[in-house]
Amino acid sequence: MRRTTRLGVAISVAALVLTGCGGSGGDSDAADRLRIASILAPTTLDPHLARSPLAMEPYIFPMYDQLIRVDKTDGVSTLQPMVAESWSYSPDMRSITFDLHDDVTFHDGTPVTSAAVKASIERAKTLPESTVKDYFSFVDSIETPDDRTVVVELNAPRADALFAFATTPASIINPAMMNQDLSQADAGSGPYRLVSVRPNDRVVYEKNAEYWDTELSAFDTLEILGIPDDNARFNAQRSGQVEASMVRLTQLPDARALVESGGYELTEIDHATWWTMDLNTSRGPLGNPDVRRAMNYAIDRDAINEGLLNGQCTPTGQPIQAGIDGHVDDRSVEYTYDLAKAQQLMKDAGYADGFPLKVVTGGSLVAVTAAMQDQLARIGVQLDVQSADLNDALAQWQGGTVDAFAYSHGATAEPVITLRDNYLTSRFQGELPGAVRDTLDRLVTQQLSDEERVALLEDVSRTISSDALAVFICAPPAMYVHTDSIGGFDTMGVVTHGGPFNVRDLYPRP
Template sequence: MRRRTFLGLVPVAGLVTVAGCAPIPSSGPAAQGPPGVFRYAYELTPSRLDPHRASISQDGVTLFPAYDRLVHQSPVGEPEPGLARAWAWEDPLALRLDLRPGVTFHDGTPFDAAAVKANIERAKTVQGSAVRTELDPVASVEVRDALTAVLRLSYPSASLPAVLSDRAGAMVSPKALADGVDLDAVAVGAGMYRMVEHNRGQITRFERHPGYWDPAAAAAEKLEIHHIADAATRLNAVRTGVVDACRVPPALLDQAKQTGLEVSTAGSLNFNYFVLNRARSAFGDLRVRRALNHALDREAIRQGVYRGLATVSAQPFVPGYWAYDPDLGDDAIRFDPDLARRLLAEAGLGDGLRFSTVIPTGSDYQPLAEAIQAQLAAVGVTMEIAPAAPDTMGDLMFVQERYDAMLASWGPRADPSMTVATRYTANGFGNPGGQTTPRLEELHKQALATTDPAARSAVMHDLVDEVVDQVLEIPVVFPEDVVVQSSRVVGLVPRLMHRPEFRGVTVR
């Protein structure tokens, strides 16, 4: 087994046996695919194809091959040149973007500063925008010349280059915007691949865009993303040659190794967590949120559900990452069921608490949900599990606010301020109910205004301490990625942001 880990972030612990997982036979010589076509099985179907309204960051896995961004990310999450070949702060409220010349969208429309202006303005104002909060600092976009755009800010935002490496920086053809093209039906970007088919919940197919500015990025002639929610089915798809690679939970590590395929594990900033709508149920009471934290035996979950291939942290980051506060400790999530019961009684819930939690369908989350359900029941809390299609989760929880809680994974962002803005601020898209604290809002502003790395790290530590103290969410574990691929795959590398990208990936 090949093992790759980022920055030592997620140490491997001892493995435990997970019952109910039948062995998967070894793959044979027939497990081959068509030449020049890289096929990846992904656990999620995008919530929608419109990059500015797609409700979860993981949607970028399917969208970014077609929609290039102004800024790209390295495997360890550092901003890199994309459609903006360079950028610079002219002053704390003006970010200049030097754009790449000779780029065209898939419909033939030239990419230029006017396209940047049209996209940023649209992403800030379109109904249902999922990136409005991230772009809130941008007051206007100046078209200085065809290849120079200047983002004028209403307040400082040191995270803005990183923001532009995610959906907020995805560029749509301005002609498609002007013509009112249904972007949930047709992708019209400037990416390395042109989307030629999207069969929702099944498969998305791409063909190489011959005019792409970085020809080496589109190493495969064609790309297929197979949307398969069930982990065992994904693994079997690689074994039988239906796809070339996939990601599976740690519980399937032994089965993956039995196939004879290449298997690797790597840490990331992705974590499984509870989103609590603090305007529903009893979750507005800090004592209740703290009770849930102390009711969970995360070490038992780490061993029993994740075979030890996970990290437990009270923070939304893990040791080794610059925003993690090494002095905070994990007392806030100490397993203490007696304390959990006392806190519930103090909150007037001595007779129990009942709430509903939506989880993604498929095998990835059901074991975790059932483990948590049993642990909460031991302190008098009844958690009703409501499975829903993964591509509807963001809408159900963040737009419709239909459930009290959601158990899912948080797709990391290229800058921690993006996580803060989305998850914890009053207007954050991923903060149902909008509950926050004045201290968090003030620290968030300080983090955005601070550019010195050491000073910014100190501010982020204070901010993380506030998140943990006020239990603005309940992190469970940071599971490792287990990647399974056939020997014909070339160039697929793990990424700290947990979202596979297919630049330079091909098959032999």
């Protein structure tokens, strides 16, 4: 939603400001600067080289523009113009034409042209070490009839293609720096310029005074810090060193107490993300769907929710959550706690004595995984739990050194993309049912009515649930405690819910 007073746009993860005064009594410079922390530290500023592109969104979005951006109005996420002032599909849905603004420049003063857009997308696709090649697998070729026109030819009709151009892999990179090391460099045209980088700690920016859209750079200086430790973040908030922070469900009572002390607000947004213990379905017993179903029936989600998560994490048995197209609203996708059924399934599958399972986890899922460890032991599944930060956990999971991965799944503004990113990329390990891949292909390559699209989404969700491709846990909200001097947390336009935040849409309140 574009701000007409100073209302800002959505968020999904952590905000946290170090060294500022807490509450509404901040210092006189509070309106001119924002120091905000992510739950993950910066590892690279290169839009194409992050092990987890979603984790680096908070650090990349301030510095880089994309063709389009995600906006949120009345709770509905939509795609809005950014560098592209307009776009259109061809009648056969095989190409997209973008018309660019003529007043966008890179931070070195050179204009952003169609050639820069083309080179950036091609870099994402062809850079040998690129981690984001899948984002543009649908791109067949790119034409640039003139400096302000980009024509993207698709290898098949793709109704979901537009969304990719709002992500950090679609960041537009200055061609003069295309072949340089961008891990700690500024090659963007975004609302903030890079000042300094301290890897695995923080990034400092300053306002881009020449930026064409002043609403996206509300602060003169910006500092984003990575503080993975939940207690450290909250202690910084409570001691008055931070202006905003993401609140884990286990910290909700403390967050409410802080709000009651005055000068703070608690903002809660959607339950679009979901927590699971992902299972490598090609490894030993995990290749048997009945074993995976048994593990799901052995989990007492209500006990975990009430005992550990303050009753705020809605138990779920599917990848698309309530209120989103494709959510299946019936008992066919529920896994109620049924220990006897779980034990019988294990016996019938030939694993009455159970088996060991190595799982990596981190963040909020550490305590939840410990509870699952106790519950799964009742059917003989012995979890060997390894704790790690997200980057290390992903490396172990994608490297095949563990059997399972207990972490959160991000949900995008488009459920087709949500499913594709979580099940057609390296995030999923193992054998994927052909019905899932085939149905997702239909969703992105065929022109469908709204009713047909929703029905196919529900089919995918049912298959993923019935085949128990993961041990489903619950859908948490994103919650933030922040001083009342900063706005935009409730309506921030984010690409991925439940993970990265977008500081471009935060603003100081008068």
